[in-house]
Amino acid sequence: xxxxxFVLCLFxxxxxxxxxxxxxxxxxxxxxxxxxxxxxxxxxxSKMSAFEGCSSIADAEGALLFYTDGITVYNRQDTxxxxxxxxxNPSSTQSGVIVPQPGxxxxxxxxxxxxxxxxxxxxxxxxxxxxxxxxxxxKNKLLIEKxxxxxxxxxxQNNQDIWVLTHEYQSNKFLCYLITKDGLQPSPVASSVGTYxxxxxxxxxxxMKASPKGxxxxxxxxxxxxxxxxxxxxKVTGKxxxxxxxxxxxGFGPYGVEFSPNGQFLYIxxxxxxxxxxxxxxxxGTIATKGVKIGTASRLGALQLASDGKIYVAxxxxxxxxxxxxxxxxGLNCNFKNSTIYLGGKSSSFGLPNFIQSYFAEVAxxxxxxxxxxxxxxxxxxxxxxxxxxxxxFGDPSSPDNTSTTATPSHKYxxxxxxxxxxxxxxxxETTKFTKDVVIAPLPQVxxxxxxxxxxxxxxxxxxxxxxxxxxxxxGTAQQTLLVTAPGTYSVDVTSSAGCSSxxxxxxxxxxxxxxxLRTDTVICKDETITLDVKLPGATYLWSNGSTASSISLTxPGTYSVxxxNAYQNRTKTLxxxxxxxxxxxxxxxxxxxxxxxxxxxxxxxxxxAKEKYRWFDANKNFVEENSGTLxxxxxxxxxxxxxxxxxxxxxxxxxxxxxxxxxxxxxxxxKDTIVTLGDVVKLKGTxxxxxxxxxxxxxxxxxxxxxxxxxDDDITYQLIVSNDNGCSDTSTVTILVKKQxxxxxxxTPNGDGINDVWNIKYxxxxxxxxxxxxxxxxxxxxxxKYYTGGWDGTNNSGKPLPAGVYYYVIQLDEKNKxxxxxxxxx
Numbered sequence: 001x002x003x004x005x006f007v008l009c010l011f012x013x014x015x016x017x018x019x020x021x022x023x024x025x026x027x028x029x030x031x032x033x034x035x036x037x038x039x040x041x042x043x044x045x046s047k048m049s050a051f052e053g054c055s056s057i058a059d060a061e062g063a064l065l066f067y068t069d070g071i072t073v074y075n076r077q078d079t080x081x082x083x084x085x086x087x088x089n090p091s092s093t094q095s096g097v098i099v100p101q102p103g104x105x106x107x108x109x110x111x112x113x114x115x116x117x118x119x120x121x122x123x124x125x126x127x128x129x130x131x132x133x134x135x136x137x138x139k140n141k142l143l144i145e146k147x148x149x150x151x152x153x154x155x156x157q158n159n160q161d162i163w164v165l166t167h168e169y170q171s172n173k174f175l176c177y178l179i180t181k182d183g184l185q186p187s188p189v190a191s192s193v194g195t196y197x198x199x200x201x202x203x204x205x206x207x208m209k210a211s212p213k214g215x216x217x218x219x220x221x222x223x224x225x226x227x228x229x230x231x232x233x234x235k236v237t238g239k240x241x242x243x244x245x246x247x248x249x250x251g252f253g254p255y256g257v258e259f260s261p262n263g264q265f266l267y268i269x270x271x272x273x274x275x276x277x278x279x280x281x282x283x284x285g286t287i288a289t290k291g292v293k294i295g296t297a298s299r300l301g302a303l304q305l306a307s308d309g310k311i312y313v314a315x316x317x318x319x320x321x322x323x324x325x326x327x328x329x330x331g332l333n334c335n336f337k338n339s340t341i342y343l344g345g346k347s348s349s350f351g352l353p354n355f356i357q358s359y360f361a362e363v364a365x366x367x368x369x370x371x372x373x374x375x376x377x378x379x380x381x382x383x384x385x386x387x388x389x390x391x392x393x394f395g396d397p398s399s400p401d402n403t404s405t406t407a408t409p410s411h412k413y414x415x416x417x418x419x420x421x422x423x424x425x426x427x428x429x430e431t432t433k434f435t436k437d438v439v440i441a442p443l444p445q446v447x448x449x450x451x452x453x454x455x456x457x458x459x460x461x462x463x464x465x466x467x468x469x470x471x472x473x474x475x476g477t478a479q480q481t482l483l484v485t486a487p488g489t490y491s492v493d494v495t496s497s498a499g500c501s502s503x504x505x506x507x508x509x510x511x512x513x514x515x516x517x518l519r520t521d522t523v524i525c526k527d528e529t530i531t532l533d534v535k536l537p538g539a540t541y542l543w544s545n546g547s548t549a550s551s552i553s554l555t556x557p558g559t560y561s562v563x564x565x566n567a568y569q570n571r572t573k574t575l576x577x578x579x580x581x582x583x584x585x586x587x588x589x590x591x592x593x594x595x596x597x598x599x600x601x602x603x604x605x606x607x608x609x610a611k612e613k614y615r616w617f618d619a620n621k622n623f624v625e626e627n628s629g630t631l632x633x634x635x636x637x638x639x640x641x642x643x644x645x646x647x648x649x650x651x652x653x654x655x656x657x658x659x660x661x662x663x664x665x666x667x668x669x670x671x672k673d674t675i676v677t678l679g680d681v682v683k684l685k686g687t688x689x690x691x692x693x694x695x696x697x698x699x700x701x702x703x704x705x706x707x708x709x710x711x712x713d714d715d716i717t718y719q720l721i722v723s724n725d726n727g728c729s730d731t732s733t734v735t736i737l738v739k740k741q742x743x744x745x746x747x748x749t750p751n752g753d754g755i756n757d758v759w760n761i762k763y764x765x766x767x768x769x770x771x772x773x774x775x776x777x778x779x780x781x782x783x784x785x786k787y788y789t790g791g792w793d794g795t796n797n798s799g800k801p802l803p804a805g806v807y808y809y810v811i812q813l814d815e816k817n818k819x820x821x822x823x824x825x826x827x
Contacts, residue, residue, distance in 0.1 A: 020062035022359040031346035035307050036062040042344030047074045052351040053095025070095030070112045081135040087121040088112025093149035097354040102160045103181030116201035117169035120147040150208035155358035157235040172196045176238035189238030194229045211259040212361035218257045226253035248290045258303035260327040269300035295336030301350035305360040314348045371500035379408045388426045395419035413440045441498030448506040456512040460484040469496045514573040521578040525651035538567025557581045584646045584653040596728030617643040638662045665689030667722040667730035675737045682710045688722025695719045747824040750794035758791045765789040771812040
């Protein structure tokens with residue numbers, strides 16, 4: 001019996017950690033391991049040199065796909081196409097992780113993190129490119145502005161989607177991104193919990209790992225905070241809760257962390273030389289100690305669980321890896337060993353490859369047949385040796401067959417539900433207990449409804465229900481719903497996400513009624529064409545004008561009818577319509593009107609009926625405006641003819657002309673804008689029409705004549721207004737400036753703040769012959785401005801800013817007068 005059980009154990013022993021995507025490791029300085037063999041075989045063909053973070057991935061059979069140090073992506077031959085210059089860093093603790101897109105056999109996400117609190121990015125690899133060697137098709141997509149050097153990945157509760165977990169820098173916020181069959185979901189699940197990471201970049205260092213089961217998370221905070229935190233992780237929601245703190249580390253503090261396959265123990269490596277085992281606590285709060293020290297080494301780097309169920313430990317600079325042989329056992333029984341795996345002459349550094357932690361979840365037993373009504377078959381997958389006996393409990397106490405002692409038992413559950421199945425294995429005189437929930441799922445309930453008769457033109461949306469299932473309709477459609485547009489029998493097979501299937505069918509017939517109609521009696525415009533349409537699929541038609549088409553077009557008033565016979569020749573229907581032509585009343589307008597320039601007039605138009613409006617057109621018969629009353633207000637500048645038209649919103653009358661006459665006097669001032677000396681007399685002269693008025697009348701001897709005189713004391717602008725007996729007018733203006741004493745500031749501050757940035761001499765612009773000279777303390781001219789009008793910015797003749805200081809100026813005001821003085825530049 002012992003031999004038989006041992007044979008069964010050998011048969012199933014390869015499935016302790018069944019997934020092979022984590023079987024190829026590349027890390028350190030050209031080092032690598034192949035876990036498709038037992039013990040793992042050293043690989044020496046690596047193209048990579050990684051001080052810390054790295055990641056690699058294999059296919060489902062354990063064959064290498066590619067690996068990366070966060071900067072370069074390597075395939076099994078060399079650098080992948082477009083695989084250079086990723087935004088990661090091999091000196092970042094966890095420089096990257098590779099995540100396949102669920103549902104795709106070729107698309108992979110490569111997440112990369114820069115060191116010391118910088119950004120996190122992702123790139124996308126398509127392994128279908130380049131003859132299966134892959135190509136980076138998207139590169140360096142920014143995900144997080146500031147991130148710690150921590151990233152891990154674990155599967156969603158649905159065992160399809162994948163969570164990618166990281167932590168913001170200078171924050172206590174975790175960010176969990178979900179990757180589904182649709183790709184990376186843009187909005188992460190945020191959890192602000194636990195210790196603040198960190199005031200400086202040293203606090204970003206250290207590994208973060210999810211447990212293989214995905215229910216726990218651990219983060220090492222090296223250097224600055226010198227602690228490890230453990231959290232609960234919800235694989236359904238992505239939320240992180242219940243922080244528990246482990247303290248008491250020495251030296252540089254904790255660096256590598258890893259969970260046992262069963263998730264009951266956490267292993268922590270100090271960057272110095274000690275490695276500890278911590279049993280997972282059941283409640284929150286600070287854990288008193290850092291656990292049990294299980295071993296020492298000269299220096300410790302990363303810890304990583306492998307598919308053989310062991311945890312391997314990096315030794316920076318060494319040509320061996322250390323190992324924890326039985327990490328599921330408590331205390332020193334876990335069996336830490338130094339220098340167990342030779343790297344073939346290559347060297348390890350601080351990092352080991354980062355994987356999706358779910359690859360290493362322990363599977364003690366498996367089950368097939370989880371739909372209600374099926375028989376569920378169990379088999380043992382544990383690698384325990386020297387098995388003496390086993391006992392199954394199917395978690396179904398109401399069943400008389402709730403237990404079994406065979407290696408591959410069967411059980412039929414009577415109701416839907418979750419059953420805690422337990423396997424107790426006696427081996428080497430010890431009993432090991434495994435428990436896993438087995439979910440017995442219901443069959444999909446498919447109800448497409450009763451057989452039904454539809455009319456032509458109708459559709460019916462069939463819904464197979466059971467969202468999240470897969471569907472196969474008899475017409476090849478694979479969606480939950482099906483839009484029916486034709487008669488027939490429709491059936492569907494529905495398979496739920498649990499793999500349970502049901503089917504349903506419905507028979508649909510069609511009939512046809514004559515449900516078309518003509519429009520109601522209508523009025524058309526003169527020369528308007530309308531179409532009458534009574535189209536019915538498969539029907540025949542006979543119009544009163546002899547047409548047999550489904551539609552006719554007409555332009556004349558009258559009575560029109562059509563007889564319709566349906567496609568089955570068992571229903572007829574006759575429809576008729578009266579068509580009349582719309583009539584407008586005559587339009588009359590007033591006599592011609594005289595208009596001033598920019599003036600307007602109101603033109604009385606008669607003839608509109610209720611709900612009719614007037615449309616107006618210019619001399620070129622271009623539309624101008626439409627109004628609802630009988631008045632039109634327009635602006636013209638020449639003799640012109642406008643046109644009026646009646647409309648009811650659809651029909652339009654003929655155009656009726658309205659002639660308008662334009663009248664425009666012209667105001668002219670012969671004086672030009674001028675500058676005079678105080679006390680000068682200015683003779684103004686204007687021409688125009690009959691009446692004159694100067695505005696304002698200040699300084700004038702007479703404001704109501706064509707040529708008054710002005711003796712201005714100050715600057716002034718006059719407007720001449722001329723008008724005639726028609727009330728039409730025109731204007732013109734002239735400006736007189738009076739010379740004044742210049743005002744010269746003694747300081748200005750050309751510093752670009754918008755306040756006193758330039759040197760302005762007031763009224764100098766009225767002295768047209770002025771000339772400004774600026775001298776330095778040596779008597780040299782450094783700025784020469786002829787016809788200065790103000791606004792010197794403190795630069796020399798070369799345009800370079802002058803230094804702060806006092807400068808001498810001379811300004812020649814005219815041929816006889818000049819002024820001089822000092823101006824200070826303040827910067």
